[in-house]
Amino acid sequence: MRVHLPVRKAILNRRTYEAPAEGRSDKLRLDFNENTTGCSRAVRRALSKLTCKQLAMYPEYQAPTRRIARYFGVRAEELLLTNGGDDALRVFFDTFVESGSSILICEPTFPMYRYYAEIYGARISVLHYGNEMEFPLDGVIAALRKKPRVLFIANPNNPTGTLVQKEEVRKILKAATHTAVVMDEAYAEFSGFSVVRWINEFYAPVPRESRCSGGYGSSAERWCD
Numbered sequence: 082m083r084v085h086l087p088v089r090k091a092i093l094n095r096r097t098y099e100a101p102a103e104g105r106s107d108k109l110r111l112d113f114n115e116n117t118t119g120c121s122r123a124v125r126r127a128l129s130k131l132t133c134k135q136l137a138m139y140p141e142y143q144a145p146t147r148r149i150a151r152y153f154g155v156r157a158e159e160l161l162l163t164n165g166g167d168d169a170l171r172v173f174f175d176t177f178v179e180s181g182s183s184i185l186i187c188e189p190t191f192p193m194y195r196y197y198a199e200i201y202g203a204r205i206s207v208l209h210y211g212n213e214m215e216f217p218l219d220g221v222i223a224a225l226r227k228k229p230r231v232l233f234i235a236n237p238n239n240p241t242g243t244l245v246q247k248e249e250v251r252k253i254l255k256a257a258t259h260t261a262v263v264m265d266e267a268y269a270e271f272s273g274f275s276v277v278r279w280i281n282e283f284y285a286p287v288p289r290e291s292r293c294s295g296g297y298g299s300s301a302e303r304w305c306d
């Protein structure tokens with residue numbers, strides 16, 4: 082007997098995004114924001130010190146979490162290590178987004194916000210960057226009055242490379258009285274500013290995502306906050 086496994090409607094209805102991820106190693110590779118000059122030698126040294134026993138064990142998180150929290154200037158309880166930024170987003174959706182929740186995004190932006198929103202059956206409201214790639218600040222402030230569950234901002238943004246300035250972020254956070262604002266700071270090392278230390282200043286949570294691939298040339302490793 083053939084068993085029919087029904088696939089969730091949200092998956093069937095989703096716009097597919099198949100990243101061309103194979104056969105890229107001898108190419109110029111400017112498409113995925115990887116560091117094309119490779120990681121620091123210190124990373125190679127640290128990895129080469131891993132023993133077979135360590136590789137066979139499930140990892141222990143407490144000591145590295147404390148160290149990385151010190152580096153970012155937050156408390157260890159405010160930091161979650163995940164398998165890269167995409168996994169951090171998935172954990173966020175698991176925790177905060179229900180089917181039918183409304184999600185606000187400004188496109189073009191990192192496609193994984195839409196990807197997860199579609200998989201989780203969220204309602205997606207989209208604003209657009211202007212012709213000069215300016216961030217739609219007024220539109221965002223107006224849209225926040227409708228109390229979406231989550232607003233995603235990549236800052237700096239991928240793929241426009243534009244930055245929402247500190248004062249604009251502050252305006253958005255003040256207007257987001259009923260909305261979780263996710264600041265995706267995957268590229269904060271390039272912009273020179275981060276809102277991670279504002280975490281206690283705002284009533285709404287300010288989840289912030291960072292990654293090691295952009296700044297540290299280690300896309301193959303997976304850690305994030």
Ligand SMILES: Cc1ncc(COP(=O)(O)O)c(C=O)c1O
Nearest residue numbers: 165166167191235239267292294
């Ligand atoms: C804005 C943004 N956030 C998050 C990610 C995901 O990063 P990771 O490689 O850590 O999964 C990317 C990757 O391109 C990105 O551009």
